[in-house]
Amino acid sequence: MQNEPTRETLGFQAEVKQLLNLMIHSLYSNKEIFLRELVSNASDAADKLRFEALTDAALFEEDSDLRIRISFDKESRTITISDNGIGMSRQEVIENIGTIAKSGTKEFFGRLTGDQAKDASLIGQFGVGFYSSFIVAEKVVLVTRRAGLTREHGVRWESKGEGDYTIEMVEKPSRGTEVILHLREGEEDFLDAWRIKSIIRKYSDHIQLPIVMAEDEKEEVVNQASALWARSKSEITQEQYEEFYKHVAHDNEPPLAHVHARVEGKQEYTQLLYLPSRAPFDLFDRESRHGIKLYVRRVFIMDDAEQLMPQYLRFVRGVVDSNDLPLNVSREILQESKTIEAIRSGCVKKVLAMIEELDAEKYITFWKEFGRVLKEGIGEDYANREKIAKLLRFASTHLDTPEESVSLSDYVSRMKEGQEKIYFVTAESFAGAKNSPHLEIFRKKGIEVLLLSDRVDEWLVANLHEFEGRQLQSVAKGDLDLGKLEDEEERKEQQKEGDEYKELAEKIKGSLSEKVKDVRVTFRLTESPACLVADQHDMGMNLERLLKSAGQKVPVSKPILEINPHHPIVQSLKYEEDRFSDWSHILFDQALLSEGGQLEDPAGFVKRLNGLMLALSGR
Numbered sequence: 352m353q354n355e356p357t358r359e360t361l362g363f364q365a366e367v368k369q370l371l372n373l374m375i376h377s378l379y380s381n382k383e384i385f386l387r388e389l390v391s392n393a394s395d396a397a398d399k400l401r402f403e404a405l406t407d408a409a410l411f412e413e414d415s416d417l418r419i420r421i422s423f424d425k426e427s428r429t430i431t432i433s434d435n436g437i438g439m440s441r442q443e444v445i446e447n448i449g450t451i452a453k454s455g456t457k458e459f460f461g462r463l464t465g466d467q468a469k470d471a472s473l474i475g476q477f478g479v480g481f482y483s484s485f486i487v488a489e490k491v492v493l494v495t496r497r498a499g500l501t502r503e504h505g506v507r508w509e510s511k512g513e514g515d516y517t518i519e520m521v522e523k524p525s526r527g528t529e530v531i532l533h534l535r536e537g538e539e540d541f542l543d544a545w546r547i548k549s550i551i552r553k554y555s556d557h558i559q560l561p562i563v564m565a566e567d568e569k570e571e572v573v574n575q576a577s578a579l580w581a582r583s584k585s586e587i588t589q590e591q592y593e594e595f596y597k598h599v600a601h602d603n604e605p606p607l608a609h610v611h612a613r614v615e616g617k618q619e620y621t622q623l624l625y626l627p628s629r630a631p632f633d634l635f636d637r638e639s640r641h642g643i644k645l646y647v648r649r650v651f652i653m654d655d656a657e658q659l660m661p662q663y664l665r666f667v668r669g670v671v672d673s674n675d676l677p678l679n680v681s682r683e684i685l686q687e688s689k690t691i692e693a694i695r696s697g698c699v700k701k702v703l704a705m706i707e708e709l710d711a712e713k714y715i716t717f718w719k720e721f722g723r724v725l726k727e728g729i730g731e732d733y734a735n736r737e738k739i740a741k742l743l744r745f746a747s748t749h750l751d752t753p754e755e756s757v758s759l760s761d762y763v764s765r766m767k768e769g770q771e772k773i774y775f776v777t778a779e780s781f782a783g784a785k786n787s788p789h790l791e792i793f794r795k796k797g798i799e800v801l802l803l804s805d806r807v808d809e810w811l812v813a814n815l816h817e818f819e820g821r822q823l824q825s826v827a828k829g830d831l832d833l834g835k836l837e838d839e840e841e842r843k844e845q846q847k848e849g850d851e852y853k854e855l856a857e858k859i860k861g862s863l864s865e866k867v868k869d870v871r872v873t874f875r876l877t878e879s880p881a882c883l884v885a886d887q888h889d890m891g892m893n894l895e896r897l898l899k900s901a902g903q904k905v906p907v908s909k910p911i912l913e914i915n916p917h918h919p920i921v922q923s924l925k926y927e928e929d930r931f932s933d934w935s936h937i938l939f940d941q942a943l944l945s946e947g948g949q950l951e952d953p954a955g956f957v958k959r960l961n962g963l964m965l966a967l968s969g970r
């Protein structure tokens with residue numbers, strides 16, 4: 352410690368500067384939230400201390416009455432929020448208050464547009480936290496000492512929120528953190544006991560610790576100071592549920608829905624779980640936080656208890672409080688714990704039911720934000736597969752935009768008479784799926800096909816083979832078999848045409864032997880001359896491309912080229928001699944292109960095409 356300079360000026364990380372700037376401009380209409388954020392941090396700090404003290408009671412330093420204290424001074428125009436929680440060491444102050452350590456921060460800031468209105472809505476997703484003090488304060492001083500360190504290890508941090516801060520070692524007899532806000536000109540109305548109390552009651556009533564308001568020697572506890580989830584539902588207002596959500600989720604927007612239940616029986620626990628109304632910026636970041644806080648008999652144990660929620664529900668936020676787990680439970684123990692397994696499966700049930708009960712409008716929001724993540728559940732959670740399948744929504748040939756969607760139950764209920772399977776096509780984009788040549792016959796016959804274009808969809812259909820007894824069938828795989836949707840007449844006609852073109856198909860196969868597994872006549876096309884399909888048990892072409900682009904080794908499976916005997920190009924090929932091979936290659940290449948594939952030899956394709964065009968124009 353002797354080596355540390357006593358007073359040092361350090362620069363904020365670039366992102367902090369951006370955040371500060373944005374926040375001051377975007378949150379000025381809701382300034383009072385700074386108090387909520389600081390109280391929330393103080394409460395977390397107390398939770399952490401209580402947890403660490405489970406194994407090291409000395410950390411309490413003979414003061415185990417944890418509380419948050421708020422005072423103000425009209426003369427010096429300051430508000431002070433102090434706690435006797437865990438506190439911070441010098442290094443921790445630098446890491447926590449001078450930088451944003453969340454994973455994905457850079458990417459997040461990269462997405463900001465410079466348009467204040469748009470960016471303001473993004474900022475809520477990020478969680479504003481400590482920096483919100485600068486909305487009302489021209490200068491913020493933070494004095495802190497980590498529990499367990501001696502009194503000379505106090506740290507004083509000071510900043511005007513303009514680009515740098517100073518930090519120095521000071522003496523601090525009591526552990527914990529004190530934040531002193533020097534209010535800006537015009538913010539005097541916060542220097543009022545009544546005002547502060549009403550803000551605390553509004554935003555922080557749910558905080559488990561007593562929040563003490565100190566005024567003229569008098570001290571008064573302002574909040575209810577009991578764990579919100581432990582109160583009975585009838586005593587909790589919608590606003591209180593929402594404020595608690597903002598505290599646990601670090602999200603500024605109200606949640607979409609919540610479920611609050613006490614479970615009794617073999618296991619006893621309370622769960623208070625929320626569906627956010629929008630996805631956090633790091634939903635697809637592997638290191639992103641999971642949302643559940645674990646408590647044991649009201650004592651905070653850990654954040655991000657990933658064992659309590661499966662990956663595909665990682666967006667759920669909230670609290671689980673168990674009566675059965677030991678207080679010294681660790682992440683390792685959680686992994687093996689039967690109690691946790693039971694709690695987890697109970698939580699999953701509740702969450703799926705909560706999603707199912709959303710009204711139509713909220714469901715649209717939910718699906719837009721989290722649908723892609725929920726889809727992972729089909730492969731991940733075998734036991735709940737059917738329940739999850741009911742929650743899925745897809746774009747379809749019977750809808751106009753990718754925003755509209757259909758559930759599998761709706762699809763089944765409007766299947767055509769005689770239709771036995773649920774048809775789908777996968778592609779890399781909505782446009783690719785919608786314009787796939789494989790859909791031509793389905794369009795003609797008015798049969799609905801689901802359009803799947805999320806990356807996760809391939810994984811989904813690989814795991815979901817049927818829904819309510821109906822098989823899911825890719826329209827780009829295997830023989831086209833429309834079952835009872837075709838009439839006898841049609842079938843005979845096709846048989847005849849098929850025989851007529853058998854020879855041609857064989858000949859094309861000869862030209863393309865290196866590229867295709869087979870060439871056959873098809874009736875799935877009405878406009879295109881040819882298309883590619885995968886054998887029923889081979890990997891689909893879209894999946895193959897996805898895996899390759901992810902750098903995975905993929906078993907080589909050649910596609911089947913199907914030709915449309917009603918197309919003039921195919922018909923004229925019967926009589927082609929000299930350029931037969933060129934025509935065959937072009938048919939193959941354009942079939943590959945139209946399903947979103949990439950040509951192995953684009954220059955060869957262009958050369959052949961030009962050759963044929965010249966030949967046709969007679970030059």
Ligand code: ADP
Binds near residue numbers: 396448
């Ligand atoms: P967040 O609370 O979302 O992590 P903040 O910017 O509010 O973001 O705080 C950053 C970090 O600073 C916290 O995660 C915590 O580690 C630390 N911190 C803030 N306030 C306190 C406090 N009162 N006591 C101890 N640590 C604190």
